[in-house]
Amino acid sequence: MYDYVIVGAGLFGAVFAREMTDAGYKCLVIDKRPHIGGNVYTEKVEGIDVHKYGAHIFHTSDKGIWDYVNRFATFNHYINKPKVNYKGKVYSFPINLMTLYQVYGVTTPQEAEKKLQEVRVTIANPANLEEWILSQVGLELYELFIKGYTMKQWQKHPKELPAFIIKRLPIRLNFEENYFEDIYQGIPKEGYTFLIGNLLKGIEVRLNTDYFSDKEHFNELAKTLVYTGKIDEFFGYRFGELEYRSLRFETKLLEGNYQGNAVFNYTDSEVPYTRVLEHKHFNFGRQKHTVVTWEYPDTYTRDKIPYYPVNDEKNNAMYRKYEQLARSCPGVLFGGRLAEYKYYDMHQIVGSALAKVKAIKAQKV
Ligand code: FDA
Incomplete structure (x- = not known):
């Protein structure tokens, strides 16, 4: 007993x-x-x-x-510093001054704020995720980082999703690339x-x-x-x-250093996976070989996790x-x-x- x-x-x-x-x-x-x-x-x-x-x-x-x-x-x-790959180009993430430099060429917080003011779409009461993001960062950043990724992850258009899903995502006017803000x-x-x-x-x-x-x-x-x-x-x-969303993982043992970072997000809707993980970088590994995982969003059924x-x-x-x-x-x-x-x-x-x-x-x- x-x-x-x-x-x-x-x-x-x-x-x-x-x-x-x-x-x-x-x-x-x-x-x-x-x-x-x-x-x-x-x-x-x-x-x-x-x-x-x-x-x-x-x-x-x-x-x-x-x-x-x-x-x-x-x-x-x-420290988690994921990178984004969109149509073969690499961006710093979460959106920070480095990202805004890469997209718009701005180099100071003042220039970045001015640029954001120009590109933000005026929406008085954003009613869904798409509207909320457009009101925060405008069309280009929305398409680069949010639209395709969200559609893959949730299998829904951002217009059909509530804004709170992404309100956690920081937009920074500094060069801080640490994804989390915890101590x-x-x-x-x-x-x-x-x-x-x-x-x-x-x-x-x-x-x-x-x-x-x-x-x-x-x-x-x-x-x-x-x-x-x-x-x-x-x-x-x-x-x-x-209801749940599930994930499917494909993992390979390879040689060398595959992507130079533990986490890459693939935000283009044409690419079927959302993330690629290279596990040795989670622990500063210098092994000759490497283990890489491709993460695919998946429909949930009872036989899945x-x-x-x-x-x-x-x-x-x-x-x-x-x-x-x-x-x-x-x-x-x-x-x-x-x-x-x-x-x-x-x-x-x-x-x-x-x-x-x-x-x-x-x-x-
Ligand atoms: P969890 O699901 O781990 O454990 C429940 C256990 O119950 C399972 O082992 C299951 O097999 C068992 N079980 C269920 N039904 C049973 C049954 N009928 N009989 C016997 N056993 C049964 N968090 C974080 O802080 N940092 C991060 O970076 C991440 N990253 C992350 C990535 C992804 C893709 C996801 C989905 C989640 C994260 N998380 C995270 C969250 C983290 O995974 C989560 O907080 C913990 O795993 C939750 O632990 P639980 O014990 O609640 O559930």
Whole structure:
């Protein structure tokens, strides 16, 4: 008998299991995949940590969360500076003074601001993503960086998408190319699987084990179930199926230095992939060989991995019904990106698992 059966050996499940084990509770972690780590999993290929489910860079401004993850792995000093390739030309990204120099030839913040004022389209109340971007940077930058990439990623025209999807994208009037603005940033030197392995040290983990293959059995094994899988699946899709976008990865082992940077975004709609990753650059690798991954957006079906929730009004309303049901589900705790139907960065997942543990401990006192 266990105190907690935790469905999912991803970041949420691993932090929760570590904290509860350290507090004296007996935990069992199960995962249907053949490995721990969920989407942060890295696999060593010829000494290179390959980010199997897309580029993962840890970033946070919360010192508590940074100190927490540093207890389980040493982080390198990687700073994410992706580049854009549009029709064979390379641009600095996110949009900054270097980008504006490359596109317009402007060299100072004053010139750049003047140019932006000229090219911005006046739209009083931008109603969708296209209008919002046009109102911020005008047609040329929109077509160079946003239009094709967004159409590939979401399989929808930017006119059909809400502005909030991209409001996170910084537009800078300085030469700063660091994609994130957080104080702390890096990647575990030994990969994320090493970090998750340390979190799960001494805890029973069963891989290749789907909760739904025998859910009555797993429910009986513990007083409390912690579920980090898809919430609609947990409730038998009774209100319908929540939509996701998926991804498909093609990976090759090559010789040398393929693109000179860890991440390149391909923003032209004619190119079918959205990103190319060269994994050794995430860890300043100087190996003779290299591992390169092409990332293609893909339609989600149940046999694929759900990557990005489609948080439009229809899906959010459906999620709220599931959330309501989850609130009155005794003995089950829901957590993580799939159970909450929300895009979360890793630091937010760590924060939410620690907050859940804190709330449970406070109740038990
Ligand atoms: P996660 O999906 O990792 O874990 C859930 C686990 O539950 C999975 O292992 C799954 O197999 C298991 N499971 C589900 N159903 C089950 C069942 N029925 N039975 C058994 N097991 C079951 N964040 C960041 O901070 N920096 C970054 O650079 C990136 N980059 C990035 C790129 C891409 C392409 C994506 C999609 C996401 C990111 N992220 C990110 C976000 C990051 O991936 C995310 O925060 C964490 O992986 C979420 O961890 P969870 O544990 O919630 O889910």
